Amino acid sequence: xxxxxxxxxxxxxxxxxxxxxxxxxxxxxxxxxxxxxxxxxxxxxxxxxxxxxxxxxxxxxxxxxxxxxxxxxxxxxxxxxxxxxxxxxxxxxxxxxxxxxxxxxxxxxxxxxxxxxxxxxxxxxxxxxxxxxxxxxxxxxxxxxxxxxxxxxxxxxxxxxxxxxxxxxxxxxxxxxxxxxxxxxxxxxxxxxxxxxxxxxxxxxxxxxxxxxxxxxxxxxxxxxxxxxxxxxxxxxxxxxxxxxxxxxxxxxxxxxxxxxxxxxxxxxxxxxxxxxxxxxxxxxxxxxxxxxxxxxxxxxxxxxxxxxxxxxxxxx
Amino acid sequence: xxxxxxxxxxxxxxxxxxxxxxxxxxxxxxxxxxxxxxxxxxxxxxxxxxxxxxxxxxxxxxxxxxxxxxxxxxxxxxxxxxxxxxxxxxxxxxxxxxxxxxxxxxxxxxxxxxxxxxxxxxxxxxxxxxxxxxxxxxxxxxxxxxxxxxxxxxxxxxxxxxxxxxxxxxxxxxxxxxxxxxxxxxxxxxxxxxxxxxxxxxxxxxxxxxxxxxxxxxxxxxxxxxxxxxxxxxxxxxxxxxxxxxxxxxxxxxxxxxxxxxxxxxxxxxxxxxxxxxxxxxxxxxxxxxxxxxxxxxxxxxxxxxxxxxxxxxxxx
Numbered sequence: 358x359x360x361x362x363x364x365x366x367x368x369x370x371x372x373x374x375x376x377x378x379x380x381x382x383x384x385x386x387x388x389x390x391x392x393x394x395x396x397x398x399x400x401x402x403x404x405x406x407x408x409x410x411x412x413x414x415x416x417x418x419x420x421x422x423x424x425x426x427x428x429x430x431x432x433x434x435x436x437x438x439x440x441x442x443x444x445x446x447x448x449x450x451x452x453x454x455x456x457x458x459x460x461x462x463x464x465x466x467x468x469x470x471x472x473x474x475x476x477x478x479x480x481x482x483x484x485x486x487x488x489x490x491x492x493x494x495x496x497x498x499x500x501x502x503x504x505x506x507x508x509x510x511x512x513x514x515x516x517x518x519x520x521x522x523x524x525x526x527x528x529x530x531x532x533x534x535x536x537x538x539x540x541x542x543x544x545x546x547x548x549x550x551x552x553x554x555x556x557x558x559x560x561x562x563x564x565x566x567x568x569x570x571x572x573x574x575x576x577x578x579x580x581x582x583x584x585x586x587x588x589x590x591x592x593x594x595x596x597x598x599x600x601x602x603x604x605x606x607x608x609x610x611x612x613x614x615x616x617x618x619x620x621x622x623x624x625x626x627x628x629x630x631x632x633x634x635x636x637x638x639x640x641x642x643x644x645x646x647x648x649x650x651x652x653x654x655x656x657x658x659x660x661x662x663x664x665x666x667x668x669x670x671x672x673x674x
Numbered sequence: 675x676x677x678x679x680x681x682x683x684x685x686x687x688x689x690x691x692x693x694x695x696x697x698x699x700x701x702x703x704x705x706x707x708x709x710x711x712x713x714x715x716x717x718x719x720x721x722x723x724x725x726x727x728x729x730x731x732x733x734x735x736x737x738x739x740x741x742x743x744x745x746x747x748x749x750x751x752x753x754x755x756x757x758x759x760x761x762x763x764x765x766x767x768x769x770x771x772x773x774x775x776x777x778x779x780x781x782x783x784x785x786x787x788x789x790x791x792x793x794x795x796x797x798x799x800x801x802x803x804x805x806x807x808x809x810x811x812x813x814x815x816x817x818x819x820x821x822x823x824x825x826x827x828x829x830x831x832x833x834x835x836x837x838x839x840x841x842x843x844x845x846x847x848x849x850x851x852x853x854x855x856x857x858x859x860x861x862x863x864x865x866x867x868x869x870x871x872x873x874x875x876x877x878x879x880x881x882x883x884x885x886x887x888x889x890x891x892x893x894x895x896x897x898x899x900x901x902x903x904x905x906x907x908x909x910x911x912x913x914x915x916x917x918x919x920x921x922x923x924x925x926x927x928x929x930x931x932x933x934x935x936x937x938x939x940x941x942x943x944x945x946x947x948x949x950x951x952x953x954x955x956x957x958x959x960x961x962x963x964x965x966x967x968x969x970x971x972x973x974x975x976x977x978x979x980x981x982x983x984x985x986x987x988x989x990x991x
């Protein structure tokens with residue numbers, strides 16, 4: 358049984374069913390409607406050293422990336438960041454490390470309007486847990502459900518860069534190839550894009566575990582399937598330069614960690630979408646079909662990635 | 675530098691200063707006021723196996739205790755539990771363990787009206803992080819600040835039981851002495867008492883790290899001191915029976931993990947307080963003075979505990 362099934366089976370329905378819970382476990386974030394009508398969008402993610410990032414990743418990047426990963430969930434819901442709580446597990450009280458970590462986390466918090474309102478510090482293996490809350494501002498929110506046959510499948514930015522970065526000597530890459538390094542170490546949560554997709558996209562998810570896995574979740578939640586054209590995938594150019602097109606495509610489909618948005622849009626909305634996306638590149642990569650499952654095509658033939666997705670309870674790909 | 679100084683120095687002021695943050699880091703929980711006036715009370719705590727609970731603690735008790743510890747922060751603020759997010763780090767996908775854990779957490783969530791709205795599951799060393807949000811319902815909230823010279827210092831329930839339980843063979847204790855075992859494994863967050871203290875108490879804190887440490891935080895936040903009468907301490911009777919009065923008093927003052935409330939009340943409010951506390955025993959143990967510092971007295975002489983408090987960046991007592 359995979360991670361998602363375990364979560365689903367044991368977490369759903371925990372505790373009291375509350376009328377103020379608009380959307381419970383199973384999407385990128387939960388949505389709650391409080392008295393007065395304010396909608397809260399809440400998410401929480403843990404990053405463990407040695408599993409989600411290398412033990413020796415500079416503390417600035419650990420802080421930046423931990424917050425980026427969490428804010429990416431808000432981006433996928435179309436919510437605006439508001440507050441965060443931090444729980445940090447550190448092997449020892451290392452002030453230099455803590456100062457770097459705080460600077461990285463603080464930089465992204467500052468530029469996204471987020472206030473860190475509380476936290477907890479424990480002595481233990483290096484791990485960062487953040488809980489973030491966003492606001493919909495009465496403009497609604499996106500979920501994984503809602504994709505319909507005929508919708509187009511779109512992706513923001515590029516894919517495969519983070520996977521390619523992780524497959525190299527990451528430490529050396531920081532000085533040798535900072536653009537590719539940043540694809541892993543400093544992902545940019547697509548917050549503005551997520552907000553601008555409200556009223557345009559029918560469903561959205563962020564690409565944390567790889568396109569195949571995450572789009573698969575969106576399709577399953579929407580009870581549809583999709584066909585993607587591998588040649589259209591916006592593969593990160595440095596990944597192609599270093600690893601060649603074939604391997605870079607594998608990273609794009611299976612490696613994850615890019616934190617781009619994958620979303621579905623009804624046909625005929627391309628102009629609206631491009632206007633809404635502004636400076637963020639968006640690429641149409643395929644379309645939704647009624648048959649379940651995700652199929653890739655290359656040169657008119659079926660194409661299969663070597664590995665699909667990332668399961669924290671199996672060995673990393 | 676201690677844990678609290680580290681947190682204070684690096685967490686305070688992280689990210690954007692937001693007008694909707696009523697109370698930021700440094701108290702038992704943060705308080706946020708959203709559009710429409712709803713006040714949210716938010717807290718987050720991590721429990722690591724081997725540090726905050728024994729590795730072999732039954733999963734039911736791990737789940738129950740992890741939520742109790744978090745809800746205790748809401749109790750200290752006088753807030754009513756609403757929603758929680760869970761991040762669970764597990765060494766392996768153990769369904770039996772997960773079922774027990776969920777049952778324990780779910781039981782307390784059910785009885786306290788809490789909905790678990792989301793979560794994350796990662797593979798790693800056993801650790802539980804919960805973020806809980808409570809509501810004030812427009813009735814205000816308690817903080818650590820507000821104690822004034824002349825106020826009385828009160829404590830709910832009994833102290834020292836959890837420390838005594840931890841100092842024994844905990845596993846055997848579960849069958850041999852279930853009442854004492856429960857003082858560690860299934861603390862009862864004083865949610866009803868916390869709510870009923872609104873309008874009566876001037877300041878409150880929950881006793882997680884030991885009375886001396888936690889009351890010390892309350893006094894420092896209120897810029898006052900206190901004198902406590904050691905003979906008045908409501909020492910847990912099983913702790914006295916097993917360890918004798920002297921050692922049990924040490925547990926009560928220094929061991930922590932009891933999750934009772936310590937609060938200050940202006941003189942002349944005892945009748946109101948007892949009516950509000952209902953079935954929960956409350957004991958007056960001393961009074962607030964203007965000179966900073968916490969002093970214990972026994973038989974008219976100064977008394978000192980052997981160890982004070984619990985610092986996660988130093989070795990446990």
